[in-house]
Every structure is written in C-alpha cells, then in structure tokens.
Amino acid sequence: MQIEIKKIIRSNRKTIAIEIATDSSLIIRAPKRLPLKIIKDLVQNKEKWIKEKLQEIELKQKHYQPLQFKTGDELWYLGEKYIFLITDSCENIFLHGYKLFFPQDQQERAAELLKQWYKEQSKKLLPARAEYYSQLTGIKFNSIKITGARKRWGSCSSRGNLNFTWRLIMAPLRVIDYVVVHELVHIEFMNHSRQFWARVGEIMPDYKEQKQWLRENQLLLELM
Numbered sequence: 001m002q003i004e005i006k007k008i009i010r011s012n013r014k015t016i017a018i019e020i021a022t023d024s025s026l027i028i029r030a031p032k033r034l035p036l037k038i039i040k041d042l043v044q045n046k047e048k049w050i051k052e053k054l055q056e057i058e059l060k061q062k063h064y065q066p067l068q069f070k071t072g073d074e075l076w077y078l079g080e081k082y083i084f085l086i087t088d089s090c091e092n093i094f095l096h097g098y099k100l101f102f103p104q105d106q107q108e109r110a111a112e113l114l115k116q117w118y119k120e121q122s123k124k125l126l127p128a129r130a131e132y133y134s135q136l137t138g139i140k141f142n143s144i145k146i147t148g149a150r151k152r153w154g155s156c157s158s159r160g161n162l163n164f165t166w167r168l169i170m171a172p173l174r175v176i177d178y179v180v181v182h183e184l185v186h187i188e189f190m191n192h193s194r195q196f197w198a199r200v201g202e203i204m205p206d207y208k209e210q211k212q213w214l215r216e217n218q219l220l221l222e223l224m
Contacts, residue, residue, distance in 0.1 A: 002169050003050055003054075004019060004025045004026065004053075005025070005026045005028060005039075005040075005043065006023075006025035006026055006027055007027045007028070008027075008028045008030060008036075008202055009027065009028070009033065010029075010030055010031065010034075011029065011034065012031070013029060013030070013031055014031060015031075015194045016028065016029065016030045016031070016034070016039065016072070017029040017030075018042075018043070018046060018050070019151050020050065020053050020054065020057065023052050025059075026050070028043070029111040031115040036114075039168070041173075047051075054137065057219075067084075069084070069110035069111055069114070070086070071084060071086045072083050073085065075100055075114075075170075076171075076177075076220060077095070077118075077121070077169065077170060078169065078171070078173055079170075079171055079172025079175070080098065081098065081185045082085075082095065082098050082099060082100040083099050083100070084100050084102060085100065085101050085102065086102050086103075086110075087101050087102070087103070087104055087107070087217035088220075089101075090102075090103050092115065093114070093117045093138060101153065102114070106158050110190065115148075117160065118167075118170070119146060119148075119166040121169050122164070123146050123166075125169065126146060126168070126169075127144050128142060128175070128181065129173075129176060129177055129180045130144055130180050130184065132186065133177070133181055133184055133217040134202065135205070137181075137184065137203055139185070139187050139188060140160065140182060140187070141156075141162050142162075143160075143161045143162070144161075144162045144163075144164065145161065145162070145163045145164075146163075146164055146165070146166050147163050147164065147165050147166070148166060149165040149167075150167070150222050152165065153165055153167075153168055153179045153214065153221075154168075154180070154182065154183040155183065156177045156184075156186035157185040158190060160187050162180075162183050163183070164179065164180070164183070165216050167221045168221070170220065170221050171213070171214070171217070172213070173223060174210055175205075175210045175214060177204065177210070178207050178210035178211060179210075179214075180206055181195060181200055181203050181204050182200060182207075185199045195221065206208060
C-alpha cells in the first residue's frame with residue numbers, strides 16, 4: 001500500500017496535521033517554513049497509523065456502494081436511512097415510513113430527478129437554518145447559494161456570501177447546523193484561529209461531534 005502526499009498546505013500554524021482524503025492520498029497542514037524533509041520524516045514515522053486509517057477508508061468504500069437507483073437501494077435524508085422504492089402508484093417523489101417512493105415512469109431519469117429533489121429540499125432548509133443562526137448570533141450574511149460541490153460542504157466570501165452543497169441534506173440536522181454556524185462565523189473571522197473556534201463553540205458547544213461525523217461519513221455524502 002503506497003502512501004502518497006497529495007498536497008502540503010502551509011500556514012501560520014505551529015503544528016503538523018495529517019488528513020487522509022477519500023482517494024487514499026495525504027493532505028499535510030504544516031507551518032510555513034518547516035523543511036520538507038521533516039514533513040516526510042513525520043509521515044514515515046506515522047506509517048503504521050496511516051495504513052490503519054487507509055484500511056478503514058477501504059472498508060467504508062466497500063460498505064457505501066454507489067447507488068444503482070433500483071428498488072431496495074439505501075438513501076440518506078437528514079441523517080436517516082430510507083429505502084428507495086420504484087412504484088407506479090405515485091407521480092412525484094415522496095417520503096413515508098422511512099421509504100422514498102419514486103414514480104416508475106421516470107425511472108430512466110432517477111439519478112437526475114433524485115438530485116433535483118435533494119437540491120429542492122436543500123434550498124428550503126439551508127436558508128432557513130442560516131437565518132435562524134443569524135438572528136441568534138447577530139451575524140448578518142449577504143446571500144446564500146446552493147452548490148453541487150463534492151468535497152467542500154460550505155464556504156464564505158469576504159462579502160458575506162454563503163455557499164453550501166446540496167449534499168448536506170443527507171446529513172443529520174445538527175451536522176447541517178454545524179456547517180451553517182461554521183460559515184457564519186467566518187464572516188467575523190476569515191480564518192481558523194483560536195478565536196474562530198471559540199466563537200463556534202460559544203454558539204454550538206458540541207460542534208466537535210458534528211465535525212467528527214462529517215469526517216467519518218464523507219463517503220456517504222459523496223454517493224451521488
């Protein structure tokens with residue numbers, strides 16, 4: 001199993017952090033002037049731990065199989081698992097009793113229409129959650145855009161424009177709220193300083209649990 005360093009991100013941080021991407025490559029976060037040799041030595045020293053994590057990712061990839069858009073597929077919505085059922089008794093997608101019913105006459109367009117349905121739910125929920133936390137914290141944002149990003153759950157521009165991927169709608173509401181709070185706080189702190197995380201924790205004391213959920217379930221949100 002070969003270990004590849006995909007990217008080294010340098011900043012004013014004082015420590016090194018190793019992040020393992022879903023393609024099994026490494027992303028290293030390191031101090032600006034830290035020699036490359038020290039970074040490579042650290043990766044070599046952490047080889048056993050890295051390989052264990054890579055094996056975990058491999059097992060998750062086997063567990064989260066790509067959707068076939070056939071009856072019996074497992075879908076996720078707001079952190080709950082739903083069974084995908086194709087039926088001739090409905091005209092539109094709807095949920096009932098942890099089942100997601102899909103019109104049979106639209107089966108050939110299942111991938112397209114299901115993504116569209118997820119996007120529609122996201123466009124209803126995410127602006128509402130952003131507005132809720134905006135009023136709660138007094139942090140004002142300019143606009144919200146729903147994107148199709150696979151790797152980036154949210155972002156914030158210097159003008160206070162917020163972007164969120166529709167894929168978040170598959171995550172639990174508390175996790176969605178964490179991403180919303182995270183991006184709102186970037187309006188006050190355009191970095192990941194101690195002050196930034198302190199502010200996030202002030203608004204959402206359990207944010208670390210939600211952050212961990214995203215790390216552990218990234219593959220789930222990339223199924224479509």
